[in-house]
Amino acid sequence: MLLFFALGLLVHFVFFASIFDIYFTSPLVHGMTPQFTPLPPPAKRLVLFVADGLRADALYELDEDGKSRAPFIRDVIMHEGSWGISHTRVPTESRPGHVALIAGFYEDVSAVAKGWKENPVEFDSLFNESKYTWSWGSPDILPMFAKGASGDHVYTYSYDAEKEDFGAHDATKLDTWVFDKVQDFFHSARNNQSLFSKVNEEKVVFFLHLLGIDTNGHAHRPSSREYKDNIKKVDGGVKEIVSTFKHFYGDDGKTAFIFTSDHGMTDWGSHGAGHPSETLTPLVAWGAGIKYPQKVSAQQFDDEFLKEWKLENWKRQDVNQADIAPLMASLIGVPFPLNSVGTLPVNYLNNTDLFKAESMFTNAVQILEQFKVKMTQKKEVTLPFLFTPFKLLSHSKQLDILRRARSYIKQEKFVEVVSLCEELIELALKGLSYYHTYDRFFLGINVAVGFVGWTSYASLLIIKSHSNLTRGASKEVKKPHHLLPCSFAAISVLVSCFLLIQACPWTYYVYCLLPVPIWYAVLREFQVIQDLVKSLSAFPLSHFVGYVLIFTLGIELLVLSFFYRYMLTAGLIAFAAWPFLTQLWTRAKITSLSWTFFSLLLAVFPLMPVVGREPDLSLVMGAGLLVLLLSLVVVTTLIKRKITFIKEELLVHLLQMLSTVLSMYVVYSTHNSLLKKQGLPLINQIVSWATLASSLVVPLLSSTILFQRLFSILLSLMSTYLLLSTGYEALFPLVLSCLMFIWIYMEQETLQQSGVSCKQKLTSIQFSCNTDIAQFRQLYLDDIRRAFFLVFFLVTAFFGTGNIASINSFDLASVYCFLTVFSPFMMGALMMWKILIPFVLVMCAFEAVQITTQLSSKGLFLIVLVISDVMALHFFFLVKDYGSWLDIGTSISHYVIVMSMTIFLVFLNGLAQLLTTKKLRLYGKLKSHFM
Structure with missing residues (x-):
């Protein structure tokens, strides 16, 4: 019996692990060619503020006195830039949120368990594509982008993890530390020629990770005075940093600013799931290359937020969180992150229609490259007569869309280009999902067959060893026919050959071969099944x-x-x-x-x-x-x-x-x-x-x-x-x-x-x-x-x-x-x-x-x-x-x-x-x- 429980534990572990191979596999592929817009970018440098744990409503709403708790950000919305909601995806945690923001793809859930600070898989990011990146903030976030970068051009400055104390007297010190260090950095740059030349290069990124709001939200909840006061503190700090940049660079108009959050927070101070308070985060952009505020009389949003926030007259432009990465790449003219699945929000750009069209074309080609690599990988390991390509985006369809898009650019039909590229991106993303889940049905059927077999065997064992249901029925134990083991051995060989030809991972062998011995064990108990049927026939x-x-x-x-x-x-x-x-x-x-x-x-x-x-x-x-x-x-x-x-x-x-x-x-x-x-x-x-x-x-x-x-x-x-x-x-x-x-x-x-x-x-x-x-x-x-x-x-x-x-x-x-x-x-x-x-x-x-x-x-x-x-x-x-x-x-x-x-x-x-x-x-x- 001990052997049975050991085998049962192994079988259940396999069934448990199967869900990660079927649903939690990494969506990343490698081997794509970098794509960038062949036109001068509007900005030389980008400043990214990420207020960890900041809810959209907490930033945009007015307080009890009808005043904004973030007056500088609100002034930007009304006079300098564009704004909207960034919609995040589950799980609403810091690591996946930052990966979506900076790398442009939605990290699979298993990656969260594989590493908090390290990269479970190598991925490209905006920081990696930049000339230089300087980042300040939490030791839990910064290292994963620095260690994944090629070369030595991503610099991180983190405080000790002990500072992240939910019981601390003042969690806003996490944010003031960042603001102070940035000020010190630029002060040092004035007196350091090497550093001064680096910060004056093009394609430079500055990343400020602000953890105080998240810490105060966990400790005191978003409705608390501490959480709301922290927003005021962040708003004041952002104002100072913007002033520092303008002073340092002589207000050259070549700095773009992005202010957003990785995730929101529930009323009870947690996050991780899909409640709107967690998935709705703010996005405010201004500076070089960003469109100025647009006054409107009506907006197409079903929610009541605009009236509550008194922002119904300023055009709100929502994005998906992964869309922010291509936006930032477009602003400073670096290649789009290779694994990005975001769609460039062209409505945020203040540039020529040609630039918008070229940027969208680059975005479409970059996502199409991933589709091609994914399709090639799957085709190479699948038997030709079993391979079913993604029919909505055939090779001829790809060429046709790209040719038409390039033709429209020459004809200066820029609106049509944007529309066509959006169509191509949508098809390429569907195709990526199709090939990513290509084996899902096959694996699911095998696991389900094994599951039913195991449950049947456990039920027969109960009846055979621990019940009186078969009492009175035939007690003669018949040996299985010699053809039975031979048949199952032949099935195992055929399945193994099939998997070997397709160069499947070793886990596929486990999922596909496990049902064979399980069902063999079930059929060996054929006598018990017969006795059970006889016993039940006498039961009312x-x-x-x-x-x-x-x-x-x-x-x-x-x-x-x-x-x-x-x-x-x-x-x-x-x-x-x-x-x-x-x-x-x-x-x-x-x-x-x-x-x-x-x-x-x-x-x-x-x-x-x-x-x-x-x-x-x-x-x-x-x-x-x-x-x-x-x-x-x-x-x-x-x-x-x-x-x-x-x-x-x-x-x-x-x-x-x-x-x-x-x-x-x-x-x-x-x-x-x-x-x-x-x-x-x-x-x-x-x-x-x-x-x-x-x-x-x-x-x-x-x-x-x-x-x-x-x-x-x-x-x-x-x-x-x-x-x-x-x-x-x-x-x-x-x-x-x-x-x-x-x-x-x-x-x-x-x-x-x-x-x-x-x-x-x-x-x-x-x-x-x-x-x-x-x-x-x-x-x-x-x-x-x-x-x-x-x-x-x-x-x-x-x-x-x-x-x-x-x-x-x-x-x-x-x-x-x-x-x-x-x-x-x-x-x-x-x-x-x-x-x-x-x-x-x-x-x-x-x-x-x-x-x-x-x-x-x-x-x-x-x-x-x-x-x-x-x-x-x-x-x-x-x-x-x-x-x-x-x-x-x-x-x-x-x-x-x-x-x-x-x-x-x-x-x-x-x-x-x-x-x-x-x-x-x-x-x-x-x-x-x-x-």
Whole structure:
């Protein structure tokens, strides 16, 4: 059986990894010829300001007094330049946002995981194409453009990462540091002849990365005074820098300025998903080559923003974020970044119609070059009779469009040129997507076939080894026909030859060959399938249909809960009615009422707003007090009932209660300290990390008696969870645990109802590593319900408070008791542990259910595996590569979440067994805890 679980883990890892090969592959190609406009550019130099985390509405809107919080930028909009909205794509994170701005392409999601500061893949950028680039700002952003550049012409100046402190007294210092360093740089250039000559060259870029707004947004939220004051500070700094440039270059009119943002931010201070507050960022351009403001009487925008911002009379020109890269390249006359997929926004250009037409033509050729390389690469590794070219952009069509465009330029039909080039760009981008996803259907079919085969095999193994469904049927084991292994071996050879001829990557061999042994294993169990059919033929058809219908509805409910959290509420309400629909109500009234009460109480959480909207420490304190009260009640009850409760056990519980009190104090004092801008106190940080470290050790000091150990685990994990909470979610694991305790009682009652005798009372059952295998029984149909309950409770633990419903619902304030200095991986790890704590509580309760119902964990785990795989197969077919980027990202993340849950279930099961069965001694000799 151990071999089966190892193989199962490997198979699921392959299925999990397949999504990255199918949907998360890099869109980049190499080998294109650089393209640039053969006309003098309007600007010699470009200044790029990126205000990290700045929302469009926060910049453009007026304050309570009807005044702009960015008066200089607003004055530019009205008197000097052009403005609009830059629409970003998911994920709305700093790295992909800056890559889109500076390199002109939308980085694949996997690149974010491959490296934060380094380049997971080499890509061309505006900085690389420039003569020189000087950049100032965060050490998380600047290095990836410098290390990807050829030669030594991209210079970076970064502050220490420790400055990115969300609990700092004043995060605006991140921006003032940049402004001050730029001023110092130009002061030095006056006295340094070598530097002076460099900054006076053509094709020069200056990049100012301003992180203060993002930091203040995370720490205080975008509605805060700190966030809005930071915008004023940035506006003033931009004004000073513009003045410095004009003074240094003698106001030669050859400097172009771009002010924008990499992404926005939600009202609760996070980003990463596709909410408009995250995807709508400002774009203001002025200076050399930029069109002056245009007054209009009406504009074609459906939103109400223009009236709110009092900008309805100044023409707004929206762009996609990747369009900014070709705009900047066109302004200073450098080749368009080779991997750029942006379309030049010609309406921003203040130049001749010839220049606009030539620039658009260059843009079209540059994207067409990528299409040609992509098509050639795919054609070279595909058998000629299997290759299907992109029909909308054939070779003759390309030549025709280019010839017509060049002819229109000669005839000075510049409007037609722009229109024709836009058509060519649109077709080339569709073609790029076509070849990028060329193998997607082929790989998807192979993975789906393997998925169905694996689920079928797991189901047959359950029936064969853990059930009585085939009892009475033929027990004769027939060896597989010798043609069966020969046939599958021949299929493997044919598939391998097919992949070898097409020079496919090694991962393709895995996805295409894995289904072969899986289906061979399924067909080897043909006798079990025959016996199952015979057994089911004697089963009443109405009962069989009823069970299948209920199982299907249950699976669909779980699938829908990923899209609509309130479906969990519907499921919990159905759970609440369960005792009254069976005979449980007549056997255990108090237990049934308790089950109903806590099911309904837990059903409230999915209806609550996503965690992170507004912090409410009173709820965190209330959860802590409830934990303390519950601790006192349990300890008192155990002593009164004269249950074995030695001094060591009492000491452990007192230690855990003290830990809870300390956690409450740390949460309260940290919150007050950050409000006063005094940062995170060192003693609070030490206590927080100590609590986290001890939370997995202290429960091992308690008794292994079932309820005592489970309660000890709850107390320890709740101390950590309080430190990671900001609001109502602090109550969630407490309510969930109460329901889990009742669940254990309920399952023992259902077992007794079905006629299986329970040998021990719950108050005396112990967790043990050496469970007597003779106590295990075969699986019944009711065990499918138990497995479904586990999966449902795991999904509820995942989505119950909305803290994993989408990337942008993460609230960085959750980790402020541990650290406030920006560290994406450490913060991510802490948030992941917060998510896993309810998982661990459910899995520990499930361990108790297995023991009390005398059920083999292997058999029940196999049912859970089948349910999870059926859900995963649902999401595999629901994955989209069309529609909005939010829809695409959500569909992929659902599959990833379910597959992760299936894989991590093995590790969670191991962690739960460790927490429930292991025993450490606090002092002296290990004392007996047996009755």
